[in-house]
Each structure stands twice: as structure tokens, then as C-alpha cells.
Amino acid sequence: MLRPFARSCPFCEVRSQARLSPSFRPQFQQTRLYAQIQRDRAARYAATASSRLRGGPPRGGRDKPRPSRMVLSDSVARPARPASDERPVRKKREPFSYLNRTKTNSIPPQRGETRRGPSNASEGRRRERDTRRSGEEPFHALKMQKTLHEIPYGNRSAIKKKIEEIDSFQALPLMESVQSAIKDALPDLEYRHPTPAQAVAIPALLGMTKSGRTRNPTKKSGPESFLLAAETGSGKTLAYLLPVIDAIKREEMRDKEEEARKEAADTAAAKENGQRDDIFSVESPELNKAVDPARPRAVILVPSAELVAQVGAVAKSLSHTVKFRAAPISAKNTATVIRNRLFNEHGVDIVISTPPLLASIAESNPNILARVTHLIADEADSLFDRSFKPSTMEIIDRATPSLKKLVLCSATIPKYLDKYLADKFPDMNRLVTPNLHAIPRRVQLGVIDVNKDPYRGNKLLACADTIWQIGKAAAEYDPAEGKEAVPTKRILVFVNEREDTEEVAQYLVKKGIDAIAFHRDTEPSRQAKTLASFTGTEKVREPKQGEEAKKEEAGKPGSNKRSLPNTKVMVTTDLGSRGIDTVSVRHVILYDVPHTTIDFIHRLGRTGRMGRRGRGVVLVGPGDRADVVKEVRDAMFRGEALI
Ligand SMILES: Nc1ncnc2c1ncn2[C@@H]1O[C@H](COP(=O)(O)OP(=O)(O)OP(=O)(O)O)[C@@H](O)[C@H]1O
Secondary structure, eight states, X not given: OOOHHHHHOHXXXXXXXXXXXXXXXXXHTTSHHHHHHHHHHHHHHHHHHHHHHTTOOOTTOTTOOOOOSOOBOSOTTSOOOXXXXXXXXXXXXXXXTTSSOSSOTTSOOOTTOOSSSOSSXXXXXXXXXXXXXXXXXXXXXXXXXXXXXXXXXXXXXXXXXXXXXXXXXXXXXXXXXXXXXXXXXXXXXXXXXXXXXXXXXXXXXXXXXXXTTOSOGGGOOSSEEEEEEOOTTSOHHHHXXXXXXXXXXXXXXXXXXXXXXXXXXXXXHHHHTTOOHHHHOOOOOOOOTTTSOOOOSEEEEOSSHHHHHHHHHHHHHHHTTSOOOEEEXXXXXXXXXXXXXXXXXXXXXXEEEOHHHHHHHHHHOGGGGTTOOEEEEESHHHHTSTXXXXXXXXXXXXXXXXXXXXXXXXXXXXXXXXXXXHHHOTTOEEEEOTTTTBOOTTEEEEEEETTSTTTTTOHHHHHHHHHHHHHHHHHTXXXXXXXXXXXXXXXXXXXXXXXXXXXXXXXXXXXXXXXXXXXXTSOHHHHHHHHHHHHTOSOOOOXXXXXXXXXXHHHSTTXXXXXXXXXXXXXXXXXXXXXXXXXXXXXXXXXXXXXXXXXXXXXXXXXXXXXXXXXXXXXXXXXXXXXXXXXXXXXXXXXXXXX
């Protein structure tokens, strides 16, 4: 049977009839349409056959390389996509849109060829070389996406303008006690105006700025969420801690006022009824605080015990002026210490913990998160990585009923996190500083080619020699000669594998360098001591004078060897690079070339913190990616975000 539309088309009619009756076929084979169909069929066959001969990829692109998870996001500042019902409707294709084309989009790319790309690999390499020579577009060895470049210049200048408006902490509507805590509790601050991260985050967290970055203000549900993305060493800890303390104190004041008002109303009502309080009133039962579980108002989650201690110390220093109780707990504390801190009879306002520990406590004491109004996830990219994500999400879910503000902060936002946050928290306010994902220009990066003379591929030797060169000035200090005191140089050496920390540290010690390995298995007391000397929290001992110092030096084992005084070295992995505030470190040695730009940012971020100068040295040995190092170095030179 003929289909209705076929009847209106003479060609289709002819074709359908040919299909139906074999007697009609010879007549059909005379037509122009038949000739055209045959030509098309032959062309299609030839194309498929040649593709098969060349071993082209099967349909559906199963051979496509999987993108790495550790890729920096290029759209951190951009709000989440609109909800599906608000997505722009796709434009209908115009009837003659295929005419007068300027691009051949309809021709499928051949193997080894992208739509805009070259036809084979060698041509691709040649083209990339040419582009690099002509300086048109940088070559991306790490295959990272552009980050800050993607933020329009208008946006960047708008952020910068906003930052400039806030030139002192006094300009921020923080409570008086919080203002004085900044002054008194952190006397070491070299300058007391807010950093860009603080100027962007504090007003937003205090509710000063309208949350205009969300696309769906009407669809808001649950807590207000914020993503604070700012470069390393930019004071993110204070950026979230000050508004949280301010909110806690205000809430406390409101609660007290409410209580007083209620009490006054009760007394007035009792008087009106002519009752005598002292006889008839029944005392409400006192809450047994010793057994009542801790119910903090704020929770700060960090990925390591070292960071728990660090953030706990900042909170403690603030709590001397603004009265509040902070409980830093980690797996390094004993059960008694954790219980005493958490179930303190005077209550607790802020709990600082790692997600797995708090999640396990919350499982047996669900009430612990019942009053949380502020939840902070510091180093969010680590906390939403595979290992921490389940416990982090469990805490967020448990706290959601009472939660008012959820703040995630990090110095690096990988693409997978960016996408996850856009899906999970579409209303999230994105607070981004203009220098996100960039290493400050005040940090210089030097490269040592270990393959060349005098090291000839010996990385350990290159590392020891570099440390000796850096420590020379400090080593030449002789207190006996009464020269001006040279501060002890602290150098961080980063390796990729935990096992290498011990090997490198032992070699350096053999070469007369005061080096120590710092990794997860280091003994806790030694770990704390080592870290303290690098974070500047260690008590400084006066250098011993003259003969006494020399005698002590001579008494040390192996003192007949040449040794490098006044220089301390810590050999570590990523553990020492995440969030640790190594303010006294001026030199960082990258013994191994980091795997991603994210590692570059965090490792080099341990120096040049808060406006200070710093120096990084990369050792490029046999098998290391020199092109990656060159690319990072170029980006740093141009002051661009790492790609
Ligand atoms: N406004 C300020 N002025 C001067 N110094 C400040 C200011 N705010 C914070 N600092 C100091 O800057 C240092 C770095 O702060 P912090 O550790 O919070 O940085 P961060 O942004 O969290 O770094 P990272 O991303 O590496 O974790 C600290 O020693 C802190 O005392």
C-alpha cells in the first residue's frame, strides 16, 4: 500500500511502485532518481571501506581518552546553569540554513583529525610548534583549561573595585568585640586591612551584599551556600572565622534577650494573677550539662589533624577577646581529650574536626549536630574528593534542618568539584578573588636540569647542593664574630611518594643538613614539633654565644663532618602542602615534578604567603616533564592563572 505522502510525490510514488511490483522495476531503472540513488550508495560504500582500511574508530567514539578528574575548573565564578525549565529553547532550523555555509560542520572528522584540527599527529605537532613560535597561543602540556582568562575582564575589574572599597576591618559591620579580637589576638599582622579574600567573603557572609549571582532566587531551599575560592595564603581562615564568630555572638545575644523578655512576661503575668512567686513557682529542671551532649552552633571541617590544630589555634587566639568556646578534635587526640573538649560542662560553640571523626561521633550522638547554624568545609576540594565525600555529605545532611549557612572554601577548584557543586547546590554564591589559581609574582621559580653536569642525573645530590647554596648565608653566620644575627632558613622539600621522604631526608642528613621527614606515619609528638618550627609557632631560642655554641656543636655526633648550621629542612608530601600556614618558609624545593597544576599551586603556595617573597626550585631529572615545568614557569612569569 502506498503511504499518503508518497502519493503527493511523483518520485516516491515511482519508487514505491518499483518496490511493490517486480514488473515495474525496469521502468523505474530508467529514471534519473534511480541513477542518483545508485551514485549515493557507491559513494557511501567507498567512504566506509576507506575508513575501515585506515582502522578508524568505531561509531560512538569508544576510543575517546577519558578526561582527568584533577583539572582546574574554568568557571568557578560563574553561577550554576539555569534549571531545565528555564533553559533557552533551541532555535528551529531554518529551511535553507544549509546554504551559504562558511564552515563544513556537516563533514564528519576523519581519524586523527578534530573539526578544527590537523589531519594527522605529525602535522599536529608541527602546527603546535609553529603556533608556539609565533606566540599566538600557549601550548598546554598539562591539558588544563584556562581559568581566570575565562572570567570576563568586566567581572574581574568589578571584583577588584569591590575589594578596594573595603580598606579596613572597621568598614565591616562586625561586632565591637570581634573587631578588638582582630587587633588584640593577632598582633603579628603586618598590615591590618582585609585581604582580597576577606574583602570578598566577609561582607557576603555577613549578608551585606545581595546574593545576586544565583539565577534562581525563587527556587531557594535549604541553607544559604557559599563557595569561597581564593589563592593560597590569602587569609581564608579569618575570612570565614570572623563572620561565624560574629553570627554566634549575635545569636547568643538574641537568645539572652529573648530569655529575659520571657522571664519578665512570666513575672508580670504571675503578679497580675496575684500569685506569690516564692511559694507557688516551680523551678524548671536544670539541664544536666555533664550528660547533655555538646550542641555547637558552628562546625569547621578540615582534611587533616594538622589543620585541626592550626585552625583551632587561630580560634583560640580570637576567643581570648570574644568569649566563645572552640573544640578542636582529631584522631591524634585521646578519647578522654575528645570527650572533655566536646562534652564540656560549659558547652561548646565551635567544633573543628576532620569529617570521618565527627561523622562517627554524630552516629552515636545524633543531637550533636542539631543546633548547627554554620558549617564550613575548608580545603573543599579535598573534602569532596572520593575519600572524604561520604562523611562530609553525611555531616551536611544531618546538620541541614538547622543549618543557615554552608561555606566551602579552597585555593583550587577542580572541574569535577565545580560540576558537582553546580548540581548539588545550584543556588551557591560564588565568591572568587581575581588571582584565583595563579601563583603570585613575588614567588620566583627556578629550574635545575639534573641531567646536566655536575649532577648527571643524581637528584639527591642536586637537592643537597641546592640546599647548601640556599643555606650559605645562614651558615656563614658566626656569633663569635658578633655579626648581625641571620634568621634560621627553613626549606620545604616536596616529593610525590611518601616512601621517598625518608630516603631523601636520610641522604640530606648524611650531607650535613638538618633534615627531617614529615609524613602520615611520623610519630605524633615529633610531627607537632617539626611542624611548629615551620609554621612559626615554635618558641624561638636565643642563639648561644661564642665558645659555648662552638662547644655544643663539637659535642654533637658526627661533628667532625661538614655541617650546614642555621638551616632546617622538612621533606614532605602533599600532607605538608594542604593549608599548612608555613609563614616562615622562604624556599620550596620541588624534588619531583608535581602531577597536576593543583599540586603546583598548593606546594608553591607554602612560600610567598601574605605578601612575602618566596622562591621555588624545581629539580627536573631523567623522565620528568620539562615541558610542564616550562609552561607553569611561563604562566607565573605572565602572572596568569595556571592552566
Ligand atoms: N588581614 C590580614 N593581614 C595580614 N595577615 C593576615 C591577614 N589575614 C590573615 N593573615 C595571616 O595570613 C596567613 C595565612 O592565612 P591562612 O592560613 O588563613 O591562609 P589560607 O588562604 O587559608 O591559605 P591556604 O590556602 O594555604 O590554606 C596567616 O599567618 C594569617 O595570620
